[in-house]
Every structure is written in structure tokens, then in C-alpha cells.
Amino acid sequence: MRMGLAIDASCDLPQAFLQEHDITIMPITVKIDQEIFMDDRDPAELRRFLEHKLGSRGHAAETEPCSVEDVQKLFLEKLVLERDCVFCLTITATRSPINDHVIKASFAVLKHYREVREKAGQTGPFLMRVIDTRNLFAGAGPAIVEATRLIAAGEAPAAIRERLTHIANNSYGYMLPRDLYYLRARAKKKGDRSVGLVGAMLGTALGIKPLIRAYRGDTSPIGKIRGFEHGAETLFSYAAERVHAGLLVPVICISYGGDLADVPKLPGYAKLKAACDECGVALMEAPMSITGMVNVGEGALALGFAAEEHVAEF
Template sequence: MRIGIVVDSACDLPKDFLTENGIIVMPITLRFGELTIEDRRDPLETQTFYASHLDRKSEDFAESIPYSVEQIEKLFLERLVLDFDYVFCLTITSTRSPIFDHAMQASRAILTKYKEIRRQAGVPERFGLAVISTRNLFTGQAVPVAEAVRLIRQGGTPSEIGARLKHCVEHTHTYLVPADLFHIYKRASKKGDTSLSWGSYTLGSWLDVKPVLHCHRDLTSTVDKVRGFETGVGQLFAKAAQRIEAGLDAPWICISYGGSPAAVSRLPGYAALAARAAENGVEILVSPMSKTAAVNVGPGALSLAFAASGHTTH
């Protein structure tokens, strides 16, 4: 059985990983005033974007526009129902984007129209589709996707993979340290994120105090405050190394950075984290933070996620 994976471009995975595993990316369109840009997870485009757009700080400057119901339906009916026999569509949390709802609406039409398309192409008629909200953001979306890749490689059936992904989604934890508080306070707050108050924004800007944000099961909150970006990142890497030792539910640590991924290995604590991962058969996937993510959390931010049942933020 040919099993495929579809994600939206907010999913922070390396381009090579996406390409090698045939993962289909639904672009998200970003609008800056009169200018529109597609977030396609192209590394060079992303680095250019960081340099040319994220230094502008107008509260109403940017918005993101996900694939519509019609665009998702077209993608499946023109391509995916022929390329695959079963597809997992894993989206960013439905509390931050309508793309999960769009995919659910599109799936109803897809499942009523695919048979004739496959019949005309001489392909066995049976086709299946599962739309799953990862209930998370950025690298937190990446962890279940990476796990789906692993399970497909092992020859898992759709039902086995689906059950495993639901467990992974429920136990994925994402942490983020921003370098610039403006974008979180001004832009993410517009989407209902109250994890950074006006007082915290003002004080943090004066004293270089960074919030450590945590996302789990659709909810984002501030779980710590640290002096300086590198201090926060060092603490995240140490937490991840400890969690590897305690046990993960999936052998992945996903990291994204709002700058060059090559800089991640030079940040405090990364070498120790990489050593611990290698000792325990855990793979670290480092990618550029998506344009969509960076619009909301600012340039230079770092996100890290893993799946671990029983994990607490303290």
C-alpha cells in the first residue's frame, strides 16, 4: 500500500527530510501590505525573507492565508488520490489556523469523488484519508510527521499508524524562546495568544527577559522567564537531554531556528544534547523556522519539540 503524508508549510522539518520522504507541503500565503509571498519551506527563500521582511514592525503588517477548501480538494483529486492509496494530512493546531477545518471540509468532497478518478486511471478504487490536527505548532507539528515517516518505513498499516499518531499528538510538547518579543505580543496576541502580557512585554524589552513558551494539546503558555536568549536556549537543550535519558515516545527531537540552521550547533548546550541523542538512538532534525512561524514569533526565535508521555514542564 502506498501511504502518503501531507502537511502545511508551518511544519518545521528540514527540506531534505521532506523531499527524501515524499512529504507533500501545502503552502501558506503571507501578505505584507500589497505584497504576497508563498511559504513553501524553501531554505533559500526563507533566509532571504528573514533578511528582507522581519525587521519591519507594524502591528497590522502581516497576515497568513492558508490553503482553502477548494485548493485542498484540487490537490487531492488532481494528484494525491492517484499517487497514494492512503494519505495522512497532519495540520497545525486548529486553534491557530483554519487549515484543519478546511482539510476536514475538503475530505468529505474528496471521499465522494475519488472513485471515478481512480477508475479512469486504472487504479484500484479503494482510497483512504485521515485528517489529523497535531494540536501543536511548528516543531510540535514536525514530531508526529517524523514519526509517521518512521512507521511507514517499517511497513505499518494505516490503522496502526493512525493510532500511534493520535498517541504521539497527545504527548508532544513544544518549547519556544523568542529573540524579539514584539512579534509575539503584537501578532500572536491577535490570534488569541495571551501567553505574553503587556507588562511582561514592556519589562522583558527593558531587561532582556525572555519568556519560555510551551505548547501542548492546543494550549500555549509561559512556563518560565530567563535573562537572555542564549540562557533560555541552553535550558531548553538541557531539558531535552534530560528527557531523552528519561525516555521518549518517539525517537525524534525537532528544532527550528529563525535564522541559519548552521548556527544552532553553536548555541550553548547543543553539543551535550547531540551527544545524548546519539547515545540513545534519537535523531535530531534541525530546520529553518518557517516564514509563517517567524511572522508570529519574530526573527531569531528557537523552537524545540519532543513526544514524551508523563512529561511535565517543571
């Protein structure tokens, strides 16, 4: 059986990894003033966004995830001919309509795929399975990495779906913003009141940053840390502890809303890398998607892993 993966553009993984595993990207359209960006994890488009310095105006952007019709077209014109089974992994349905769009599109795809395949001289059933990673940005990475391993191992679709659901339910994503004013402006536009004006002003004045966790579809601040560098060190040190404690998927995913060359310079990175090297855990670093930067601001740091349920105090 020819199995494959499709993910939405907000799932942060390295371009080389996506190409190696032939992972299809479901794009997001980003409109900022008169500029339109196609967020499909294309490095050239990402550079254009950063070079035009549009991040400061990104809080006013409009984002349009892949529509139901676009998903149908992608599958009926391409994927049903190239694959026999496709797993679609999306960021949490509580923060984006993309999961709902893919589920709705799947009904039409499964209804019409036979005629498409028969015209191309192909027989046999086509399977489409939609997985909500229940996480954001780098936090969606572990489930996708595990999916590639299971497909390579030749596991049955039912077993893959069960395992990915388990990983999604045990994936932890963390995000450290740089600019609270930006985060508040974006949250206000989307009707999210989790970052108040007073808190943003106080946090900026004192250099305090909220550490935001995504877990099982919920995203909320779980701690306050003074200074971005200290926040990065705290997050990296915590991740190193989880690496030593044991992960469900041997990978730590990091994404950053800027030049990736800046990440190894952050305090605590060396400690995390040493822990990963010692325990045989892959450390994957990727640019944050344009959509991610639009929602949380340039310079934000995200980190994700999958582990057994535990309590973390910051």
C-alpha cells in the same frame, strides 16, 4: 497499498527529510505590505523573506492557510492518483484553521475520488486520514517522523492512525522568542492577550524571555528566563534530560527563525547533541517556516519531542 503524507507548511522539518519521504506540503500564503510569499518550505522563498528583512514588519502580515478548495484540488488532481492512502498532519487546530479546512475538504475528496481514479484506469478505494498534531512548529515534527517509520514498516492505516494520535497527545513543543515587543504586536493583531504591554516592556528591559510550551492544543508561558542565550541553554539542557529519560519517538526536532548555522553556537547545544548521540536519538534541525517567523518573530528558537506525560519546571 501506496501510502503517503501531506503536512501544512508550519510543521518544521528539514527539507532533505521532506524530499526523502516525498512529503507533500500544503502551502500558506503570507502577505506583508505589497509583498506576497508562498510559504511551502521552499528554501529559496525562505531566503527571499530573510534577505528582504521583512521580519520586523511581519507582525502586520496576513496569513492565509491552504483553503478547502485548494486542498480538494491538491488531492483530486494529484494525490488520489499517486497514493491509495494519505495521512494529513497539521499544526494544532486551536491555533490555525488548516485542520478544519482539510477535514472539510476530505468529504468532497472521498465523494469524488472514484471517478478521478477510474478515468486514469485506477481501481480500488482511496483513504484520507487527518491528524491534528496538537502542537506547533518543531513540536509537530515527532508525529510526522513516526508516520514515515510506520509507513516504511508497512503498518495498516488503522494502526498508524491510532499510533499517531497517541504521539500527538504526548508531543511537547517549546518556543523561546527574541523580541517581546514583536510577539505582543502580533498577538494583539490576532486577538491573543497572553503577552501584555507591561510584561513586554519589563521583559525587554530586564532581558527576560518567556518560555512558551505547546501541549495538547494549549499554548502558554510556563517560565521566565533571563537572556536568550541562557534560555537556549536551559531548554537544551532540559531536552537532554528527556533524551536520557526516554522518548516515544527517537528524535529531537529544532527549528530556528534565522541562519541554522547559528544554532550549534548556542549554549547547551553541545550537551544536547552528546545526549542524542549517546542514546541513538536523531537531532533534526530545520528553518522555522515563514509563517512561524511572522507569528513569533525572527530569531525565535523552537524545540519538540514526544515523551510520556511529565512535569517540567523552569
